[in-house]
Amino acid sequence: MTDNYQQSNEWAQQHRQSLTTRHTHEGVLTDREFEPLPEACSLLPEPRDLQARFVCLAAGRLGLRACEIAHFRADWIDWDRMLLCIPQHKPCECGYCRRQAS
Numbered sequence: 001m002t003d004n005y006q007q008s009n010e011w012a013q014q015h016r017q018s019l020t021t022r023h024t025h026e027g028v029l030t031d032r033e034f035e036p037l038p039e040a041c042s043l044l045p046e047p048r049d050l051q052a053r054f055v056c057l058a059a060g061r062l063g064l065r066a067c068e069i070a071h072f073r074a075d076w077i078d079w080d081r082m083l084l085c086i087p088q089h090k091p092c093e094c095g096y097c098r099r100q101a102s
């Protein structure tokens with residue numbers, strides 16, 4: 001009886017969590033919502049306009065994560081194959097990486 005009650009309770013908790021958990025894909029902007037963002041970047045002074053536009057496009061269209069954008073290097077781009085090759089792991093001592101690791 002106790003085992004059945006405990007299993008039932010666990011199932012109820014998991015079910016409740018699945019109903020209340022917000023998934024990342026639920027926060028994705030539609031094309032219509034995204035469209036004005038890169039344009040709005042041009043309102044910023046140089047060089048922030050280009051930097052903001054890059055962040056918008058890298059995150060919003062290429063799907064890069066914040067850490068990938070923060071560490072982005074031009075040599076990650078394979079222009080011959082038109083590919084973006086992001087290294088799986090590189091040791092880093094920057095403040096962002098230290099905060100994420102702790």
Ligand SMILES: [Zn+2]
Pocket residue numbers: 071092093094095096097098
């Ligand atoms: Zn880092």
